[in-house]
Amino acid sequence: MSITRVWIAGAGGRLGSALYHRFSGNTDYKLVTSDRDVPIEDAREAGRFADLNHPDVIINCAGLTDVRACEEKPEEAYKINAIGARNLAVAARRIDAKLIQISTDDVFDGDDDAALCEFDDAHPTTMYGKSKYAGEKLVRELTDKHVIVRSSWLYGVGSYDFVDRVLDNAKKDGKVVLPEDEISSPTSADALAGFIECLMHTREFGLYHASCDGSCSRAEWAREILRLNGMDSIPVISAAENTELRPRFTLLDNMMLRITGLYQMPDWKTALADYFSTKKGGAHK
Secondary structure: OOOEEEEEEOOOOHHHHHHHHHHOOOOOEEEEEEOOOOOOOOHHHHHHHHHHHOOOEEEEOOOOOOHHHHHHOHHHHHHHHHHHHHHHHHHHHHHOOEEEEEEEHHHOOOOOOOOEOOOOOOOOOOHHHHHHHHHHHHHHHHOOOEEEEEEOOEEOOOOOOHHHHHHHHHHHHOOEEEOOOOEEOOEEHHHHHHHHHHHHOOOOOEEEEOOOEOOEEHHHHHHHHHHHOOOOOOOEEEOOOOOOOOOOEOOEOOHHHHHHOOOOOOEHHHHHHHHHHHHHHOOOO
């Protein structure tokens, strides 16, 4: 079997970290990684890195994902989330690499109550969603060998996230306050990394939704986080309204996975239990 050269852009984040742990030590892969040392929003830097390492696959995990920061600095959001994607698409086309662009459920407005499939029209309302959707469009326009992967409520080792915040708030305040009306599916970075590895070795292209099976509210997710950590007695109180700046209902339907029979994402509760089991076992310390 030939060795697959893989460039993970944004390797310091949640998904980038999960991919690195999945691939490192596997002799089937030659990994090159970058984070802020190679700013993908700089076309020259991104192109130079691609030319130097000549990967077979580029996985773009880089992005400005802080929703509030995107609202406060829209130009920065577009620079990283849209122009960065554009630069990697141009580089991928030039070196004939497959580009896997990571996107988000925030490309939907969240106004409906039905799960959203790949054939539903995107209508982003947040600056984060708008900038990520702009990145999707640029990737589509600039390179044929691409897969856009939308996922939702991603968590994992790599950066401070919702799971960490719930546990910290529970310990500090003795309670957690979260909205009951914000619905999607928590997706572990490890579970998503498994699908991405599968994608790398297929001739599948286009758009895929890849969230863990099932759905819940932010408050329900927090209750399961606390239960798995033996903190059931700490109450999760319903917030009066959604204050997270996120769309209300962005449950993704993994229709393309079902149609193609390509991959089965795990149930969100199973993936969450696996995450804590692995974390307590020390695999990501």
